[in-house]
Amino acid sequence: MSKRKTVGAGEGLPEATEREARPPVEAIRAAAFAQFAERGYPVVTVRDIMKACGLTQGALYNHFKSKDELLHDIIASTQGELERLCQEAVKGAGADPRAQLAAFVRVYVVRHCRLRIEALVANREIGWLDAARVSDIRRSRRAIRDIVVTILTRGVESGVFDPPRVDGKHDLKAIAMALLDQCTHVSMWYGPGGDLAEEQMAKLYTEMVLRVVGARLQD
């Protein structure tokens, strides 16, 4: 079953819509995604994953070295894509830190709404990876945090941001962590059936973030 030979590996992203046409390795990734998200990595068994895509346990090891590698593959691809999107969003937003921050939050929130399963897995299950595999993902997260810190720093220097101070000093790293926490965890509770659509969520969060950093409304 699910016998595919033809689908070329070099033509863009796999399409999630046509389930049967997907090569086995993609079906495994997708099934693992869904199950890790719903029940968590340690309690999802290799047998569960493979049964969900109509295969037996042993077949996993034709595509991945281990269950661990499967999880890393999933998280790393999601995380890399997120970092790239964030960088592009900021780069394409001009020089104004307010526009940069707004573009960042919009991309970040929309992605965490739309791909909330992937985000949820990436954020919740990373701890199960061993140290060697986890390091590059942590690096990517620091990179994203540093994007925010950089925007905040420039915004403060140029006077368009006035974020909260503690004992008279800014702690932009703490503020960046808090803002990212807030935006990241939409994936924990956002559902398409809820009151707000993705773009509305993005607008809401953008306004909240701009308020937190004390963005001046206009020059």
Place this chain on the structure above:
Amino acid sequence: MSKRKTVGAGEGLPEATEREARPPVEAIRAAAFAQFAERGYPVVTVRDIMKACGLTQGALYNHFKSKDELLHDIIASTQGELERLCQEAVKGAGADPRAQLAAFVRVYVVRHCRLRIEALVANREIGWLDAARVSDIRRSRRAIRDIVVTILTRGVESGVFDPPRVDGKHDLKAIAMALLDQCTHVSMWYGPGGDLAEEQMAKLYTEMVLRVVGARLQD
């Protein structure tokens, strides 16, 4: 079981400082706390927990019916205490929604900094409980969220809050979720060795939250 005659049950919290004088059931709770926090419920074994307090695996079942009940015991006590603290904080803050929200955030953040291990366990491991055990904890969380929603609602009605709108309407539940997310997850990254102390964290978060809801500075 867990029959204690000497340490009075009616005199406050157990003291975490004197480890040896603690009755076994308390030692088990403490060891489980620490290990669940560090490595996660499903990978911490009964043998791990009991070894950490100098006992063998079988002894657990003199104090708890199962590993599951142990986790529920831990989470429920933490959650109940949190709900009580939040209610008291709001009740003791007078009638002004701004003061109520500030008091709420302060208590909530300080607690999530100080008892971050407990908070982390309660928030991350709850999914492992079966449905029957998890329901009262979810109820408590909804209750806490509703405290915030109530404060926001009264603040908006009385004109001291002007939170972000989406398409002209408020979505106070979404905003309450976002604010609680932010405050809850300090427990994921706050460390006593960091740049900010608990009270400074509380001040920072209070100011951020008041900014988000658009609190008027004075009457």
Place this chain on the structure above:
DNA sequence: TAGCCTCCTGAACGAGCGTTTACCTTGGCC
């Protein structure tokens, strides 16, 4: 001292885990 109660030990149980292995089927190519 005898009896009881509390609590712990240490071995055992059955189940389920990730992974390995031997073997089978399929399709393309000479």
Place this chain on the structure above:
DNA sequence: GGCCAAGGTAAACGCTCGTTCAGGAGGCTA
């Protein structure tokens, strides 16, 4: 056809899990 590589199956491996249970140590009370 014969061969090969890819990728599947199903059984088995060694291990660890949560839990149970018979038995024993130690401290009360009578």
